Amino acid sequence: MTRIEVAPTGERPYQVVVGAGLLGELAEQVAGRTRAAVIHPRALRATAEAVVTDLRETAKVEAHAVEVPDGEEAKQARVAGFCWDVLGQVGLTRDDVVIGLGGGATTDLAGFVAATWLRGVDLVQVPTTVLGMVDAAIGGKTGIDIDAGKNLVGAFHHPLAVFADLATLASLPANERISGLAEVVKAGFIADPAILDLLEDDPSGLRHQRELIERSIRVKAAVVSADPREAGRREILNYGHTLGHAIEKVEGFSWRHGAAVSVGMVFAASLSRLALGLDEPTADRHRALLERIGLPTVYRADHWPALLDAMRLDKKSRGRRLRFVVLEGLGRPRILEDPDRALVVAAFSEVARELSDLPGGDER
Ligand SMILES: NC(=O)c1ccc[n+]([C@@H]2O[C@H](COP(=O)([O-])OP(=O)(O)OC[C@H]3O[C@@H](n4cnc5c(N)ncnc54)[C@H](O)[C@@H]3O)[C@@H](O)[C@H]2O)c1
Numbered sequence: 604m605t606r607i608e609v610a611p612t613g614e615r616p617y618q619v620v621v622g623a624g625l626l627g628e629l630a631e632q633v634a635g636r637t638r639a640a641v642i643h644p645r646a647l648r649a650t651a652e653a654v655v656t657d658l659r660e661t662a663k664v665e666a667h668a669v670e671v672p673d674g675e676e677a678k679q680a681r682v683a684g685f686c687w688d689v690l691g692q693v694g695l696t697r698d699d700v701v702i703g704l705g706g707g708a709t710t711d712l713a714g715f716v717a718a719t720w721l722r723g724v725d726l727v728q729v730p731t732t733v734l735g736m737v738d739a740a741i742g743g744k745t746g747i748d749i750d751a752g753k754n755l756v757g758a759f760h761h762p763l764a765v766f767a768d769l770a771t772l773a774s775l776p777a778n779e780r781i782s783g784l785a786e787v788v789k790a791g792f793i794a795d796p797a798i799l800d801l802l803e804d805d806p807s808g809l810r811h812q813r814e815l816i817e818r819s820i821r822v823k824a825a826v827v828s829a830d831p832r833e834a835g836r837r838e839i840l841n842y843g844h845t846l847g848h849a850i851e852k853v854e855g856f857s858w859r860h861g862a863a864v865s866v867g868m869v870f871a872a873s874l875s876r877l878a879l880g881l882d883e884p885t886a887d888r889h890r891a892l893l894e895r896i897g898l899p900t901v902y903r904a905d906h907w908p909a910l911l912d913a914m915r916l917d918k919k920s921r922g923r924r925l926r927f928v929v930l931e932g933l934g935r936p937r938i939l940e941d942p943d944r945a946l947v948v949a950a951f952s953e954v955a956r957e958l959s960d961l962p963g964g965d966e967r
Pocket residue numbers: 644645646647672673674675678705706707708709711731732733734735738739740741742743744745754771772773774775776779782783786860861
C-alpha cells in the first residue's frame with residue numbers, strides 16, 4: 604500500500620491511499636460516525652452494496668447507498684437535488700460523511716453534494732476509474748455541468764481521504780481506461796516526463812499501471828498542495844482543457860472527458876509551438892503518443908465558432924481575454940494570455956478535419 608500526502612495550504616492535510624482491497628481502510632476511516640451516504644453510479648451497484656454492508660458490519664455505521672446515473676449524466680443539478688433529498692430523508696448530519704464511490708463524474712457530484720449539504724459535510728473519495736484515481740478524486744474541485752458549459756457550478760471541498768483501490772479497475776471497460784490515460788499523459792507533459800517514457804514503452808498503460816497511477820497522483824498532489832484554490836500555479840492542471848471542455852460542451856457532454864482533453868492537448872501543443880517556439884519533437888510527441896494510446900487527436904472543423912464561444916466561458920478567461928495553458932518546453936507549463944487570434948486559429952487548423960475526413964468508430 605502506498606500513501607501519498609496532499610497538504611493544501613490552509614486546509615487539513617490528507618492522504619491518497621493506493622493499493623488493492625482497501626475496504627478495511629475505508630471502514631477504519633469512517634468508524635465512529637453515525638451515518639454515511641455512499642453515492643455511486645448504477646454500474647457499481649454491487650460494489651456499493653458490498654461497501655455499505657462492510658460499513659454497517661465492521662464500522663457500525665448506518666450506511667446508505669445513493670444510486671445516481673452512470674458517467675456525465677450524474678453531473679446535473681437535478682441529480683444533485685436528488686442526492687440532497689436522500690440525505691434529508693436519511694437525516695445525514697454534520698457529524699456524518701458522504702462517500703463518493705465511482706469515476707470522476709461521480710466523485711465530482713458527490714463532492715459537490717458534500718460541499719453544499721448543510722453548507723459542507725465531510726467527504727471521502729473512493730475513485731474506481733484510472734481518471735478518478737490520478738486526478739478527479741484529489742484536490743477538492745467539485746461540480747456539475749450546466750447548458751452553458753462544463754463544471755460551471757461547483758465548489759472547492761477537499762476530501763478527508765482518498766482510497767484508490769486498484770482492484771476496482773478490473774471491471775473498467777477499456778475505453779474508460781484509455782480516456783483516463785489522457786490525464787496521465789497531461790501529468791507527463793506538464794511535470795513528469797518519465798510518465799511519457801513508460802507509456803511509450805506500453806501504450807496500453809497496463810504493464811506500468813501502478814507506477815503510472817502513483818506518478819500522476821504525485822504530480823496532482825504537489826500542484827494542489829501548493830495552490831489549492833487555483834490562485835495561479837494550479838491552472839497548469841488545465842493543460843488541454845480549454846479546447847477540451849469546449850468540445851465536451853459542443854458535443855452535449857457525450858464525449859469522454861479524456862478524449863476531449865486529448866484533442867485539446869494536441870491543440871495546446873501546436874499553440875505552444877506557434878506562440879512560444881516549443882520544439883517540434885516535443886509538440887509532435889503529443890499526437891504520436893495519444894494516437895498510440897487510442898485517443899482522438901482531431902476534431903470537426905465546422906464547429907470552430909461554437910468552440911470559440913464555449914472557450915469564452917472557460918474559468919481561466921478574464922473579461923474578453925482567452926487564456927491557455929501552454930508549454931515552453933517539456934515539463935515547463937505556463938499561461939499564455941490573450942494570444943493573437945490568428946495563432947489560435949492556426950493551432951486549431953492543425954487538429955481540424957472536414958467531416959468526410961474524420962475517422963469512423965467510437966473514438967470518443
Ligand atoms: N475534479 C477534478 O479535479 C476532475 C479532474 C479530472 C476529471 N474530472 C471529471 O471527471 C469526469 C470523468 O471521469 P471518468 O473518466 O472517471 O468517467 P466517469 O465517472 O464518467 O466513469 C466512466 C464510466 O465508467 C463507469 N465506471 C466507473 N468505475 C467503474 C468500474 N470500476 N468498473 C466498471 N465501470 C465503472 C461509470 O459508471 C461510467 O459509466 C468528468 O466529468 C471530468 O470533468 C474532474
